[in-house]
Amino acid sequence: MKKAAAYALSTILTISVLAGCTNNTGGESLNEGGNLTANASGTGNDGSASNDNVLFFYTAQNKVYEDEANFDRLIGQYVKKKFPDITLKHVHWNDGTRYEDLIAKGTIPDIVFEETYRNARRMIEKFELEYDMSELIKKFNFDTSVLDQGSLERIKTASGGKLYALPFEQSDFVLVYNKDIFDKYGLDYPKDGMTYDEAYELTKKLTRQDGDITYKGYQQHPSHYMYYNQLSEPVLDPNDDKGMLDNEAWLKIVNNIRRFYEIPGNQFVTTGDFPKGQMGMSVDVIENVLRWSQEYPDLNFDIASVPVFADAPGSKYQANVNGLFITKQSKKKDLAFQVIQYLLSDEVQEARASEGIISPLNKPAVQQAFARNVPQLQDKHVAGIFALQSAMPAPRKPGLTFINPPVAQVFQPNIFEQSKDSATALRVVNEMIDKQLAETKAAIEAGGDGTQYQ
Template identity: 90%
Template sequence: MKKTAAYALLTILAFSALTGCTDNTNTESVNEGGNQVTSETGTGNSGSTSDDNVLFFYTAQNKTYEDEANFDRLIGQFIKKKFPDITLKHVHWNDGTRYEDLIAKGTIPDIVFEETYRNAHRMIEKFDLEYDMSELIKKFNFDTSVLDQGSLERIKTASNGKIYALPFEQSDFVLVYNKDIFDKYGLDYPKDGMTYDQAYELTKKLTRQDGDITYKGYQQHPSHYMYYNQLSEAVLDPNEDKGDLDTDSWLKIVNNIRRFYEIPGNQFITTGDFPKGQMGMSVDVIENVLKWSQDYPDLNFDISSVPVFPEAPNNKYQANVNGLFITKQSKHKDLAFQVIQYLLSPEVQEARAKEGIISPLNDSKVQEAFAQNVPQLKDKHTAGIFALKSAMPAPRKPGLTFINPPVQQVFQPNIFEQSKDSATALRVVNEMINKQLAETKAAVEAGGDGTQYQ
């Protein structure tokens, strides 16, 4: 891995953030005053958070941070500069350094970098690490209004209405289009704010057989489209332990995307075939788009915002965000929060944005700095990433049972394989959700951790 290659971060962040799973494959510097500052590495059995000057930073997401040089370049250097008197200890999640390993060794981190929705339950709560940062936010006068509000609300939804984390890195979906195909057929390029109806009309024009080549007009993964839906519809009922898929609103959402795949020749395959040059448009995360531009240097493409619903013209997907947690066991909560607060400063976020990391700050200067150090995105319309706001998550009453709902099964297998009508597919998966919720609730009442469907 090239230590200075920003694309390495971007490529792997796409996998980590989208799956919401802790990845299982996954220094030294001198501060301005000339004092030596060390960053310990290892298996987690050296050092202790009981040491007054040691801050233990654990990265449970993004394989990029497995390389200590990348951690130092993208996170560590900023902490060392601002807090020269502390010893920064960093460990990345891997075999031998998973949550259970650290806990068994008595080396619980002060700060955990983790996916903030699914893994707030599946990892943070499971290992009894959750801590509400609300009082620290007040104590240090941190203005949460500077953050992407969709990201913050998604964290609150997963934190029983509390704030177990602050957003730190986002992975946003964009529409990428092949300019050569549009030029070939004399079609106008997509624009930010294009509606799904407009995208559908373009798809019909782009999907065609031209000699031996079959062009697909449009691909958008229906699972991601539903999971991060732009209309903020609830999958889990806001007030009860039951599913909420069996509704007219969800029927509209499903039929909206289903029609694209009923266009002859445009059946769903994968968004990842875009760089092969026979697909007009694809919706995917910007990190994958960057990888395509590396692997296919002759690909003539550009990007715009994802299509929108007319009733939500400013909404992109709900936030897909990794954040920074402070553990309840940390003896350095004040220091840990001050570190997080500094990492979320415009100064640090602008430097990270230049490396192609999507910031959670609502700061135009930070957004304009995005990917300035990433040559593959030079002259691309990266402003399309920030043209819309994150859709808000559906609210849910604290204390209800949580599962990671299997929305992907609406389309696969129920629609794509079994040709069910949309209402039936939704009803089948809703019944599955109800069953999983009931089993999870029973498991928790019996003393289990309730993570079998997370």
Template identity: 50%
Template sequence: MKRVKVSLALALTLAMAAGCTNEAAPSTKPGGTDEKNVTQAQSSPDNELFIYTVWPAYYVKEDIFQKQIGDYIKKKFPNITIKHVHWDNPGRQHKDLIAAGTIPDIIIDDTRRNVQGQLINNDLQYDISDLIKKYNFDTSKLNPAHMAQVKNLTPDGKIYGLPFYNNDFALFYNKDIFDKFGVDYPKDGMTYDEIYELAKKLTRVEGDITYKGFSQNPGHYLNYNQLSLSALSKTEDKGDMSDAGWKKLVDNMRRFYEIPANQFDTVETFASKPTIAMGVATVSDHLVKFYEENKNLNFDIASVPSLSDAPNTRYQPNVYSMYITKQSKKKDLAFQVMAALLSEEHQIDLAKEGVIGPLETDAVKAAFGKNLPQMQGKHVESIFYGKNAMPPAARQQDLVWYDVPVQGVFQPLIFNESKDSVTAIRMVQEQATKAIDTLKAAKTEINKAATTTK
């Protein structure tokens, strides 16, 4: 079974290429939201549950959706039918389903990036707190950082969803390069300072081959940072990267790329061009991607390096969650299905396929990667080493959410323009504030136009 890398560009490509692999949403031209259609009830059979997936991107492949979700639902709820539609552009975006009056019962989406921009802005959100109580669902059994990522979207304490899948990070390392240069393998619990010393030893130029000691995506590193920092002000509509922790984070990463011959290069070539000794990458998709690109790659994994003042701390959750829409007429059924997907039985099944879920019992941990040939004999314990950093606290109500492109600190400002860390951080903060002002102005114009047409 081929699983594809979870990235926005690839999500778009795959969705368009595989448009007929899922049951298609009703044909509609992309356009603005129609208030009448937003509240229109779905005309689906009583035993049909409509699940709309946006992330993970590989659910564009129907066989993967069925293996990871659909088959288990059929097993536990044999009397219901699942209708599955995956996001596509154009034609299968949230606004298209809303305009057609075919609103899903459950949406699975990226929590940090899309929930405020898509779920809340499209008035699809529904507080499931009463359902949690009604069905005695114990959220305390779930990873607390995953739950916090769901709860911290709003300051009013409402719970709009439950975490389903965390595309967490690990340190992949090429054992052949370590062996070649006689360097000890990295261990769980190492700090960035320790990894930096290894990177200096492993960065070598031999003939026309450059061995790079370390590589990591700076955008992921900053977005899911281990200091739990947000690039947005919690009380105002503006960017805010004034916390001293931002400079600490930037300086920590830039030193790796200032090692002679270790200039930035994408970690994506870790398997296809195996000259990178160590690389931090997301687990679930890269376990498959790296194996497909190079089945002979002699690699293992260790826990992600931590900061010296945040020891044994993984990144903030890169979590995709399940949401029940307020328009759904099958909220009880939808919740029971979500609860089943979070059962230990199903979380074990997912763990065997290399999926990191929010339930981290001993049985789930022990099952991780059992169905993946590339994980046999690997140090899978590192996947669950330490704890996830908590996501930033909720911002003040009604503030505009903007996904600050923090990767811009490094590319282009540091890598291309050699800006100092303070200047690069300030420039990205200013760019974010300008972007938020533009979003607010556009929203004001839309509201004016709506008032005029009434």
């Protein structure tokens, strides 16, 4: 029994940290301050992996990989099984092993596990590690059509149309709902594909004062909702160095969610209050939902797909994905790619999915295996995670200036604190984006790295 409990806790830890990138849409990378792991090969960390059978694997995302046992369980064991002659040298991001430190020591990894959108620019390109894997994909006949196309397109968008990485782990948003509250007021449970209009009507019925208890009907973090918007509206102009928030499409997006928080009693607080038992519905990442189920074992909940726009009925959020990069300095690119190809095989992805890791493979058997070994989700509608397709990111012309746009500021502070109308809030933030783009472009032209707003 103790062994089972320990395994369940390990699984929860594994999948809960995948939410880190999602929860930091305005800012930092997931694992800053992580610990240096032990070396799987037993070799020194100052080696450059020059031996033919040594492959240097650097994990810069997912805090769980700080523990070498977890790295071996989730990645290493599969590599050793398929490639018994390979010795894996593994290092995880921490104060002593940042990119700068590895480069200074001449210890360039062969494979880097990293966030694929923002960090493709501010880390991979900044340290000149980028390598287009397209030729290796052709050489080894890897079928990219089996991958989540939204994830793949997000990588291409961040890589100037190239493929600096292949997707490996995803973090998806779901709608979680409190069954006890729905039962209390005789309301039907949410279904996959519910529209925002339907969710809004439910929210009005759920938001109420009942004795001393104030029930909030619905919470969805507006910054995540905008950053990964389901209508694929660009924040940065696809063809120019300027913002794109000041238009009717974005006004529709903002007003769609704003109306929920204008329902008396349903003002935005945080999606994380859901497990306290006074919230009907909340949109959050599945990793947080699992954590709640472990911390609040009496919570009577289930999940469904996120609400959708009526004119985009099949689209969930844009992909939030970590991927596997091959560095251009690697002398073992063929071997590195074969390892990545195997890690993306049905066999490996099904095994990893069973432990609660969302796979980038669009294959029913892999999706049906999700959380098979996670007791807390055994009776939950996990199929809702896969009921919709990732929204496609808007393409952007290569060579334009990149920043991490401050979309969160539309709602906080402009709407929530300063009560601006939606059009004004969008215009104010769009002007901020234009200013940040201009400053970034000037910094690059002056010889800087242009990462101030990344």
